[in-house]
């Protein structure tokens with residue numbers, strides 16, 4: 001090729017590339033804001049809810065903390081190593097582990113199985129002998145019994161060197177799906193939606209797989225998948241209705257498995273009127289609980305009707321009034337959906353209503369925070385924001401989430417490879433895989 005023609009061609013390519021970079025600049029900033037707001041709001045809701053998590057009626061919350069309850073990180077501080085901080089809880093500790101491993105996995109083009117294996121080891125370490133060097137505030141986190149018990153069982157497998165086998169985390173001692181439907185895996189699932197945005201099935205499969213490490217009930221997998229996909233859709237700037245429909249679709253992939261455990265439930269038609277009494281009787285699948293929460297928000301039902309006024313539970317663990325207390329994974333994701341659909345762009349109110357609810361306040365507020373943050377790009381307004389534990393470290397994630405995003409064509413190719421990888425894995429270990437999916 002003639003030298004001057006080649007020079008002109010190179011110049012044209014350079015101009016085109018710089019134009020593309022310019023037009024891409026603005027959406028990148030929006031995405032960065034959304035990722036940042038999702039992460040910070042999840043941690044803020046968690047830190048605020050730490051104060052109310054074990055106050056079991058809305059009356060007591062008002063009596064102890066004032067008529068507005070907890071609204072500022074200034075009300076949620078402790079003195080630690082010479083600093084006044086508002087610490088978050090187990091929800092954010094575990095969500096950060098998922099976020100770190102998902103980011104590493106994306107950079108390394110790792111398969112779902114590799115990332116799940118890394119997560120199982122990371123959860124085991126968090127509860128192992130090095131717990132205080134990994135998390136100096138470990139004692140303060142109020143880790144749930146299920147995460148604690150499952151992690152201990154994982155450590156026992158590691159001690160026996162059984163962690164080299166395929167899907168080893170599914171052979172942990174005492175695994176009992178029927179008893180593993182708490183919200184301890186859904187609360188850490190949302191980062192998957194930010195990191196793998198654009199590949200819905202990858203998000204659903206990975207969110208479910210990470211749940212099964214500690215929570216093998218299909219409702220926990222359904223709730224985790226819905227939460228991760230909802231966060232991805234919010235992050236992409238989809239409407240509230242599109243986010244809701246995506247979350248319902250994600251949970252529906254687990255309907256058939258859930259029916260085996262929720263023996264009083266049946267799938268409801270899409271236009272059925274769903275009621276709190278159905279929740280009290282454990283008659284709704286996770287996908288329908290999300291639909292119930294969306295309906296309740298559209299009908300203008302108030303938080304005291306939906307999230308409740310007291311923390312009373314029946315022997316089936318449901319509130320006798322069908323309140324979404326949030327201790328169970330399906331209630332937690334439905335409660336977060338209600339707060340997003342009810343408050344939409346009002347980040348402050350969405351989080352405050354979750355924080356000052358009678359049930360698992362920190363998890364509800366954290367999940368609602370992730371969704372409204374990803375949806376609006378706005379961080380919770382609080383003069384005491386700089387008190388949030390590790391806020392500087394939390395702020396570093398948004399750039400990693402946005403910058404690591406590869407061009408769609410390359411990413412598509414890599415993800416197809418991952419799917420092939422997964423198919424090979426399914427062939428190798430059909431039993432284990434059946435238990436995951």
Ligand SMILES: [Mg+2]
Pocket residue numbers: 089090091141142362363
């Ligand atoms: Mg917590």
